[in-house]
Amino acid sequence: MKKIAVFAGSFDPFTLGHLDIVKRASALFDELWVVIFENTSKKYMYDEGTRMQMIQKAVKGLKNVKVDCAAGLTVDYMKMVKATYLVRGIRGAADVEYEQSIAWNNKVLYPECETIFLSSSPEHLNVSSTVVRELLKVGVAKGANGKKILAKYVPATEIPLLTTNH
Template structure:
């Protein structure tokens, strides 16, 4: 039996913190599905397709990682793909309270999957997609926060949103 895990998130954009959790999950499970969740309450900077392509680029060396898009309930998706775990990264205690509530709700909706929490490394404790977008918006250097393979794409898009063309 293959151990499949789902690693959901918005990944708008994918950060080094996300990549760390994905890489670590890939060592624990036979297959990891990085699941881009659509959140109707948010307006993303990158389309779902662009996020898929960015994650594919930075995980191309991880043979057991695939990327998919979800526009529905996570518990239903986990059941449909036969996953045994939902992998979530935790940066701080404040993340735990929300993620714990979500884990309980998902368990109630589908008892067949456990939520596994991976704590972030110390250097990524403060890191989020929102932080990356805020720094980039004001022209700050985000090279320490996102994978180098997609740095230019992220800078171009976030500066474009501000109306500034990034020069290399």
């Protein structure tokens, strides 16, 4: 039986931390779906199409990784693609507590769902989409060292999109 996993998030924007989790998870599963889910309580900097393009470029060499967009419950998407594993990245203790609660609820809704927590690599512990958005809002991308700074947070394939749009 194929081991199919989903890595869900808003990915606004997709970071090196996300890419690290995707690379490591893709080695564990036969098929990995990276799925952009819309969170109605969030205001996004990048539209769904741009985020999808960013992710597709970043994961291009990973043959068992597929990228998609969805709405609704993650477990409903998992059922649709026959996934039984949900991959979640953990940066610290606060993430663990939050993610355990979500994992419990997902298990109630879809008993076959096994949540797999992957700890962030040390070099990505402080990388987050929120930090990247803040750097872009204050104009770091337009500065002389903008691309060099962004390269510490996002895949190189993404930098042209980020520096063009902000």
